[in-house]
Amino acid sequence: MAKPVILIVDDDPIVCSSMVEMLGLQGYGVRTAPDGETALEHLQNTTVDVIISDVSMPGMSGFDLLDKVRERGGDPDLIFITAYGNIEDAVAAIKRGAYNYVVKPIDDEEIKLMVKRCIERRSMKAENRDLRHQINGKLGFDNLIGEDPKMQRIYQVVEAVADTRTTVLITGPSGTGKTLIARAIHYNSSRARRPLIEVNCGALPDTLLESELFGHVRGAFTGAVSDKPGKFERANGGTIFLDEISTASPALQIKLLRVLQERCFECVGGTQTYYTDVRVILATNTNLTQLVQQGRFRKDLYYRVNVVSIDMPPLRERLGDIPLLAVHFLKLACERLGRKIESFDAHTMEILIHYPWPGNIRELANVIERSVMLARGVQITFEDLPAELLKGTSKVHLNENILPLRIALEEPERQIIEKALIFNNWNRHKTADMLDVNRSTLFTKMRKYGLVSPPRT
Ligand SMILES: Nc1ncnc2c1ncn2[C@@H]1O[C@H](COP(=O)(O)OP(=O)(O)OP(=O)(O)O)[C@@H](O)[C@H]1O
Ligand SMILES: [Mg+2]
Known part of the structure; x- marks a missing residue:
């Protein structure tokens, strides 16, 4: 493991040099900074494990330094050095998230032990984090939703x-x-x-x-x-x-x-x-x-x-996975937003399956999260979907050309069969079951409408 690095922030050069010597002998990398601004510059360029900082310094105070470090997403632990009698400073420091404090004059043994414990705690935390990542990652693999052959x-x-x-x-x-x-x-x-x-x-x-x-x-x-x-x-x-x-x-x-x-x-x-x-x-x-x-x-x-x-593959080439992903994201969004929505109504699911999803799975996840926020009932309905998903979906319903019924119904029939075939990856058996027709009726209609499965890639 790399040598832990300690940054001493104090305007008193004697404090700095004695700490460099004492902690350096313990095998740590030790850096010093005379004030908060210089300390922040160090942090931009070096990975620091522990900062030992005076509370009152010219310019930025130790507390301001702690706030700035956290604002910038830094995770070093802070140990404050405070003057004897300023015990309320110490309490405030701990409340603000400091690791600990020491009172001047500094006792070498006390600070050595404190730094040692702090480093041990950090490495335990890092190990736990790795393990958690590992577990999340494994779950992530199981959570990779999709059964499409691709x-x-x-x-x-x-x-x-x-x-x-x-x-x-x-x-x-x-x-x-x-x-x-x-x-x-x-x-x-x-x-x-x-x-x-x-x-x-x-x-x-x-x-x-x-x-x-x-x-x-x-x-x-x-x-x-x-x-x-x-x-x-x-x-x-x-x-x-x-x-x-x-x-x-x-x-x-x-x-x-x-x-x-x-x-x-x-x-x-x-x-x-x-x-x-x-x-x-x-x-x-x-x-x-x-x-x-x-x-x-x-x-x-x-x-x-x-x-x-x-x-x-883009999502539009995995049509059969859309319902699986939609239900997965519905569950996640409900958990996150504390909602109880069980499903999508059939029309909504159909819209989701036929939208081209230029932003792929990320767009689908966002659309579902938004719908969960808007939904009022226990189902997501098409009214909860963003407008761009609804464009063109009502073509069939709004067709004003009046044709003989037999002919007028051909186009919707062709569309329904084609969607069902794509949904089932062109498996005719499953498609016939889904449409509740027998297989020979399905074959006849596929021939009539020129529906042929695409070549396997
Ligand atoms: N198979 C999947 N199952 C469940 N969730 C998925 C799946 N694939 C992607 N996602 C989710 O979709 C979102 C986008 O995925 P990801 O960030 O991996 O895409 P990307 O291809 O890396 O995008 P970019 O090119 O923009 O970096 C993420 O929230 C991810 O968790
Ligand atoms: Mg990415």
């Missing part, structure tokens, strides 16, 4: 590759479940107890991304006040998931190629070579072959990342 094939690939170090490229439009599949691969591998680090390559500017991934050494660029390990180092023994890989700059592509080929890299501004045992999973919703043809993605890198690829 999904069945994907599950088989996930199972086959999970426990290998093979690089996996997951492609497919946004919202089709790429991230979920990446997690399923990690949590079904023997790396499950090690970290899964997810990086959205599209969300950071190039230079920052490079330092995020590979770390940097002190002085590598303005603001790099200390060494910072990168995500490839932190993911050692585990998995790194590089999302939106198509956005990687040419310089980053070269570094990625090296890491994939030789499993080694250098930090930004550093000369030392690090070896890492990381499983790499990548995702993109852009066609990488096209980018290769346009010279925007390195061919050699493409071959390295495209060892095993999983192509997530």
